Amino acid sequence: MIWLSNTFSDSLERPWTKVDDVFAVEGEEYRNPEGANRRTLRFEVDGKGYFLKLHWGVGWNEILKNLLSLRLPVIGAANEWRAIQRLGELGVETMRLAAYGHEGWNPATRRSFVVTRELENSISLEDYCADWAGRPPAFAEKQRLIARVAAMTRRLHQNGINHRDLYICHFLLRQPWDGAEETLHLHLIDLHRVQLRRRVPRRWRVKDVGSLYFSAMET
Template sequence: MTPPPPNASGPTATGTPVGPGPIVTETWDGGRLMVNAASAEWLKQHGLTTFDAFERLEPVEVARHVKQRVTARFEFPAANGPATGGRAFYIKRHGRDPLSEYVKPLLRLTKPVLGARPEWEAMLRFHAVGIPTMTPVAFGETGPPGSRRSFVMTEALEDCERVDHWVNDRRGDLSPTVRKQRRALGEAVVVIARRMHDAGMHHQDLYLCHWLMPPGAPPGEGLKVIDLGRVRSHGALPERWRIKDLAQLFYSADAVPITEQVRCLRAYLGRPLNAEDRELVRKVRRKATAIGRHTKRNAL
């Protein structure tokens, strides 16, 4: 069962404001580099006009290193000195993908998701349809298939709090203030998820750890979805991908009381639940249980 269109008067119609719109890009370095036109002048000022120039950058901090992917933080001082403030970015570098990354998806009859290009293209699609996410700055790719190297550069999201941390820190807190905040946060999350699904996209890693809250903002305002490397697009999103994304959300929201989870599902649908929704609830809960078993079995 594919959820019906949301009610025009429900949360989907009045939820998180739509983002600034499509990203305009420019192609440099003989096609090896694509940049956000809004950052083009800044990149030129810092000599970042070729793939090799990005390769030579030295990070100030390695945030994550998983197999052939390294995510690192880079800081650039302001042209007029530190008193005027600098800029910080993250670059996710992809090395040569191992053969298993090609074979496993083919055995599952799916298309391999390789390198930095899928995340770059996903960020552009998110911005085009108004889904809040990271700001893309540059994407680079070089080499033939099998030995290709690539990267994606994004503006740093400073001092943000992960939504799963916010939720878990308030586990068991049933005070009216926290319940109101948690409800606003949960409804904002699922409204954004619904917008993504209505645009034909699914995340595949939609756990609350991949949602960020800006510092000082009321819960539910200024949310951003991150880590888009596995996002895929479809003309019409198959039901199983909606179920998987929702199950990941609800699995990672186990600290949220069940009554509040039901409110979130109502916000996702944009209307009250009815008898026909029992199958949807059953599938989401069954998938969330399977995710829990897999996580425990593999000590994730």
Template sequence: MANALYLSEHFSELWQGKNPFEEVENITGDVYRELDGRTTLRFELNGKGYFLKIHRGVGWKEIFKNLVQLRLPVLGAENEWKAIDKLKSINVDTMTYVAYGKQGNNPAKQLSFIITEDLAGCISLEDYFLGMPVEDRGDAKAEGLISKLAESVKVMHQHGVNHRDLYICHFLFDPKKTESEQTLHVIDLHRAQIREKVPYRWLVKDVASVIYSMKEVCASNDQISTFTRLYNKGSGNQFWAAVMKKSDALLAKVI
């Protein structure tokens, strides 16, 4: 497992003559998530915001657990780095990375990191819906965002990318932009998978997760229909029956 390092011009100048893997460990900021082996934090540098994810190795126990469950384990930041490049290549809006590194040959102890630009001023689709009265959630702006959501998910899947945590909280947009200017950024890509073709079960999981999270914020039936109509690229009734069954099961867990 080869080591890797990418630094934008700014970070290359900032860390000239220094060890980037030591530098990221010294970064402090607002911690958003702290899990075994992974830390996500926001920090500022010269007045600009960034997000840092550090992966410190998941351990052999976690690797074997995933393999037994027929899942590929997430070993570090490489997944997110590759997924960002892939999404940009197919014109799906996402994050912009400014630094990435991977070090170590032992997959259980591999150290890796990725730094992305903060999407300043953006909010999630989930927060947008929850921040307005239920009766206003079917306005034209919301409909436009649902259309962009469907298009983003469809293009991702058509090009072999599945997210694995595809909830509307992972789609960000700038509420100050007009509908014609609007973009929808996919984030939190550390579990994303890239293949020639997305397997059926992962298509079902991704789409069911979107619909479940729409239902959770009381999106209207018309909006869910808008999503399914625009996403639908020849998917049959069996697919949609499986999607709705899974989305209802997810919803039942939180009720």
């Protein structure tokens, strides 16, 4: 099964009809972590940038190891696809979906992918705040960023969502920003490990908040 947004599909020279077409896409490799069974590429269509995240079977050993550790394994791109849609419903700024697909019924061998539009003119909060120790920002600017990150995190947790990798490097700030609340756009990315349920257990809320605190300690 392959889903494509209309604008993205219309721009392709030949529409993707099977997952093999997607796995053959060439582009600039951004991530290919060893043993992670996923790969991230950047490519362009009609001058517009896209990110493609490919997933392939993690194997039954990895699935069983996670289950025995009382963790749900991430077995494909469907998790990120659902998370992006859910965040959009909640009004939390995130990535924009362009395509999604999967092949196979066996969770240990299934191949899948998700494509999102590139967030142009943006910088991670980690990079944006990197020199704050020596060159502190205006107090109001820092306060607005902290309030926005807190509001986004609260909205996730109140709606049964936890990120599991909630570091400030996963918040992208649209540039240029003049420091005003009205022009502040902050996008949450890297959602492949997000958990969706009715209520977030306390341990996972604490983990998200602890990750934020740890990653922002030096800013």
